[in-house]
Amino acid sequence: MVEPVIESGPVVRPRAKPMVTLVGGSLVRWVLARFKGADRTGTAILHTADPQRAMIVFAAMEVLVTPLVGRLLPGVWQLVHLVVEVLVVGVYLGLAACWRIHPHLLDDRSLLLRTGTFGDVAIPLTAIEAVRRDERAAGGYGIRGVADEQETLACSVTSQTNVVIDLVRSYPFQAKDGVLSARHIRFSVNEPGDFTRLLGKALS
Helix, strand or coil: CCCCCCCCCCEEECCCCCHHHHHHHHHHHHHHHHHHCCCCCCEEECCCHHHHHHHHHHHHHHHHHHHHHHCCCCHHHHHHHHHHHHHHHHHHHHHHHHHHCCCEEECCCEEEEECCCCCEEEEEHHHEEEEEEEEEECCCCEEEECCCCCCEEEEECCCEEEEEEEEEEEEEEEECCEEEEEEEEEECCCCHHHHHHHHHHHHC
């Protein structure tokens, strides 16, 4: 079962841990999961391929540039520079790991939209009227209102979204820009065609 199931309607779950703890812990959990497998319930829906790829590219660039910059620095500053670069690479890889190990989750009762770093939105399937593909930018990131669309909430790591859920009625949501009433939720998945078919089947 996707946890939690909210019988009264969709609800926003704020990030439960400080960012540093979440990102660092995600990197450890991702490494461990490579050996023992992921411990999740429900069908995992991956949604952050592009931002993950960007973080890995940034980390690789830091690794390549670090020795070159280090040679230009005097003795003690080389150590300081190395420590800083290790932390920067750790942040990049930690963010990629955080998004990787927090896919959206779907089961026979609920859909949990997750951003990893910015909180989640839990939606009972009984509150969903329809799902459709619709690719467009929704300004900003995290859980926020969409300025140029009425009663629309966006839940994504980047501004890009490619799926819209229509709810059976409007619900109040605690977004980062305040409480808003929304009947539509925009978000992103790696394979929107596969996801809309999967969710459509779960709704039927």
